[in-house]
Amino acid sequence: MELAIEIEKLCKSYPGRMALDNVTFNVKKGSIHGFLGPNGAGKSTTMKILSGLIPETSGKYSVNGKVGFLPEHPPVYPNMSVIDYLKFVYAIYAPVVNLAHIDEVMTKTGLTDVKDRLIGNLSKGYQQRVGIAQAIVHSPEIIILDEPTVGLDPVAIADIRALILELKKDHTILFSSHQLHDVELLCSEITLINRGEIVVSGAIDTILNSLKTNMIIKARVKSFTSEHKKKMISEFGVDAVEVTEDLEQKNTMLRISTKGKTDIRSELARFLVEPSIGLLEFIEERGDLEDLFKRMHQ
Numbered sequence: 001m002e003l004a005i006e007i008e009k010l011c012k013s014y015p016g017r018m019a020l021d022n023v024t025f026n027v028k029k030g031s032i033h034g035f036l037g038p039n040g041a042g043k044s045t046t047m048k049i050l051s052g053l054i055p056e057t058s059g060k061y062s063v064n065g066k067v068g069f070l071p072e073h074p075p076v077y078p079n080m081s082v083i084d085y086l087k088f089v090y091a092i093y094a095p096v097v098n099l100a101h102i103d104e105v106m107t108k109t110g111l112t113d114v115k116d117r118l119i120g121n122l123s124k125g126y127q128q129r130v131g132i133a134q135a136i137v138h139s140p141e142i143i144i145l146d147e148p149t150v151g152l153d154p155v156a157i158a159d160i161r162a163l164i165l166e167l168k169k170d171h172t173i174l175f176s177s178h179q180l181h182d183v184e185l186l187c188s189e190i191t192l193i194n195r196g197e198i199v200v201s202g203a204i205d206t207i208l209n210s211l212k213t214n215m216i217i218k219a220r221v222k223s224f225t226s227e228h229k230k231k232m233i234s235e236f237g238v239d240a241v242e243v244t245e246d247l248e249q250k251n252t253m254l255r256i257s258t259k260g261k262t263d264i265r266s267e268l269a270r271f272l273v274e275p276s277i278g279l280l281e282f283i284e285e286r287g288d289l290e291d292l293f294k295r296m297h298q
Contacts, residue, residue, distance in 0.1 A: 003064065004029040004142050004172035005050065010059035012045050018196055019045045022059070025191045025201040027142075027174050029064070032164065034187035034204075035176040042196040043176040044072060047146050050174075065141030065172070072147045074131025078120025082111050082130055085119060086137055093138040102137065109133040109163060125156030132163065136171065143167060145175035149182060161186060216285035217268065219254040220246075222278030232256070232271065236264055251280060 005027035012020040020042045027033040037043050048054045050061060051069040077085055086102050106112045109129045114122060119130055128148060135143055148164070149157045161182050167173060177183050183190060184204060191201040200207050229241050242255040254272075258264055265284065272279040 002029040003027065003062075004031075005064070005174060006062040007046075007050075008060050010046065010049065010061055011057045012042075012049065012054075012196075013057045020049075020056075021196045023193070023196070023198055025198055027172060028189065029172050030168070031189060032168050032173045032175070032186050034183040034190040035174060035193070036178075036180070036183060036190055037176075037193040037199075041193045043193060044146055045196075046193070047144050047174070047176065051144055063142060066138065068135035068138065068140035068143045068171075070128075070131045070135045070143070070145045070148060072150060074127055075134070076119045076127060076130050079118060081116050081118055082106070082122075082133075083115040085130065086133055089134045090137050101139075105133050105137050108136075108166065110159070123156070125152050125159060128152065128156070128160060129163070132160075132167075136167065140171065142172045142174070145173065147176055147178070149177060149179050157182065215258045215263070215265075217254075217256040217258065217265065218281075218283050218285055219256065219268075219272055219279060220249075220281035221252050221254060221272055222280065224252045224254060224277060228277060232268075236268060236271070238264075238268075255285075 003026050007026065008024050010020055010023040011018070023042065023046060035043050035046070045054070047069070048071075049056050050063055051067055053069075077088075080088065083102065083106070086105065087097050087099075090097050090102060103112070106115055109132055111126070111129055111133055114126060119127060122130070132143075132145070132148065135145070145164070149160050152160065157179060164173060164175065164186055187204060189202060190204055190207065192199040192207075224243055229243065232238055232241055236258075239257040241257075244253040244255075246253055256268065265282075269279065269282055271277070272282065
């Protein structure tokens, strides 16, 4: 797989603290790669280095293509109209402004209807769109977006999410976010950073499975007594069993927490299919990125 970004043992130090400590990860060409971590973890520092805004202390990185960068706070001029601002940014990269191309960028980012309005009078969601437009106006192969949905309402977040998916057709995208749900929807691969060090990097499903310290299983059964519960805990060593009676369906829901990484699903299923219990439904409850964030703070 061709790589758009390669980072190896990247370090950034300031007097009295290490902002990045041997950061190593890759971003595949044509992918949307999520960069996650608590505030102060080193996400923005890494992105600024990749964008050429600040120098690294040591280590090396390779960005294989032109880069467009959206900082956490969009670098817009509030007293300029959208179209004049994009002309201004485009002129930094090219001696002759291509109006047809700027129109295309505004169409792609949903700014055509507000192109003559002052940026300062736009909603935060539209200002983020302007920020993304300035990041792609020079047709970069790689887009780096630092918290593109921060501070937006749910409707604006959904709009930016849809825009990022649309941009994937023509660009590789690295973006940081605290909207964990959006990251799970958009990204096939993620990198988690904490206190300047990479915690894990790779495919989302692989990461969630490998870092899972227990398994949650939900089961629906015809009946479940206290004796069944005692037997399950003693024989299978499960951590906890939550029992909820479903009066409408006239059956019982079980939420079973298992200890460690041992997979005991087949043994549990055989136990639950006994006639005195009567298994109706059996599924594993998937972990999510919220769990990983909580662990990073522990």
